[in-house]
Amino acid sequence: MFKKPLPDFTIEDTYPICINYIDDDSIREYMIGMKNHVYVQSEKYLELIHQSKLEELDIPFIFNIPVDANGKIIKAHENNWFVKLYKYYFSKNDIKYAKANQFYNRIKLDGVTSNKSKRCCYCNNHKIEVVDHFLPESKYVFLAVNPVNLVPSCEECNDNKHAYSPDSSKPVLVHPYFDNIDHISWLGVKLHGRLKDEAENKYIYFFEYFVKNLDQCPISVERIKKTFAQLKINNNITFDAQNFFNTELIYDLNDPDELGNLSDVDLALHFKKKSERLIIQGYGVNHWKVALYKLLSTLIDFSYFKENPL
Template sequence: MFRKPLPNFTIQDTYPVCISYISNAGIKQYMVDMQEHVYTQSEKYLKLISQSKLQELDIPTIFNIPVDTNGRKSQTHENNWFVKLYKYYLSKNEQKYSDANKFYNRIKLDGVINNNSKRCCYCNNHKIEVVDHFLPESKYIFLAVNPINLVPACEECNDNKHAYSPSATEPVLVHPYFDFIDHINWLDVRLVERVEAKDENKYIYSFEYFVKEISESSVSIDRIKKTFEELKINNNITFDAQNFFNTELIYDLRDPEELGGLLDTDLALHFKRKSEKLVTQGYGLNHWKVALYQMLSSYSDLSFFKENPS
């Protein structure tokens, strides 16, 4: 999870532009009439998120889509147009919808320009590929084109998050625009096992990432843990960390011309500096590589990582 700058435009910018493209006069008028309800829900969202109570956001009946006797939602009801505004205009990369699409692109790009980070707001690892609805558009249709609910993410996190919606009994996910957790070091990693790679004369190391138990966090640690689990962030970052460790770092550690030539005390210092450098480069305290270097810098004896199977 990584804080992203809140877009400097609001629903009052995106909604009128999107509805201006609707060609059917009756539907357009319906959406104009619904505007105040959409803005009211946006204000409620802002109020509740600042109190970490987003699970209390209601869905007024005016936003219901009627269902038939088989439980299928009506395809023709005007309320379907809230999601269509996103699908047809905001996210559509077409010249004729560029006044709406520019907002979509700015959400994706602002994470790159302003925050020194091209990485996903959830895993802080993969590059930004999509815009994610923090609360799902399928349920909260009035948030479909609201910038406060649109965040830059990678496809894997977007897929894993699926149609998550907050419940009264579980911690709410960390919000990339409103929850500030980058100043606390909450990500940690441990070595799980070392197994011999058959026919390769080497060991393969496996790791596990987890959320540390810390007390001084302004955002409840349960919310960080819930986000970490819900989006399967451990799978995502462990894959890259193990790949880096087993195909790059381990060779440097065994090579006397590289890191293998350093005393353990110097190696620990080397890893400590590596992690600090990544933090100053904008990766933040909670990037998998920062945590990996920190863990390695805590070893007083690194011979375990320099060994070959006998």
């Protein structure tokens, strides 16, 4: 998780352009009539975010989508058009809807000049592939095309998030536009052990990533833990970290032309420098590789990695 710059356009830019594409005059008129309600809810969203109470955001009756006798939503109802604005115009890669779609692209491609901004703002690992509704548009229909609720993410985080929505019993996930925890080192990793791969005649090393218990943090640590668990960030970073360690680093540690001849002290120093360099390169203190190098920089004995029967 890391902070992304807030888009430099608002619901007052996106909403009028999206509704202007609606062909049906009566639906377009209906959506024009809903404009102020949408803007009021947008103001509330921002107010509650700043009070760290987003779970209190209500869904006014006027946005309800009625259900039929079987409990299924009535698709023909005008309020379904909020989600259609996103689906038909905002996220549609079609020259016909370019005025709406350019907002989608600006969110997705936001600041691609730096390495950091190319990565998903939830896992800080995979590349950006989709735009995620921070609060689900299926429930908060009035947020469907609101830029403050649209964040660039990878597919895996987006899928794992599902239709998560906060309530009083569930903490709000870390919001990439408003919660700044970039300067806090909250991601930890520990060595979980090793197993002998008899067929390959080598050890496979396992690591476990976790959210540290912090005394001082600008937001509740429970929110970081909830985001980490809900989006299964552990799965995607552990997979990449173990793959990197077992297919690259372990060979370097055992190769005399690479790191094999360095003393334990020099190895620890080497990994300290590696972690510092990645931070300078914009990976942030909470990238899995930075945390892994930091762990290795604290070791005083590397023999555990050198008994590898390579």
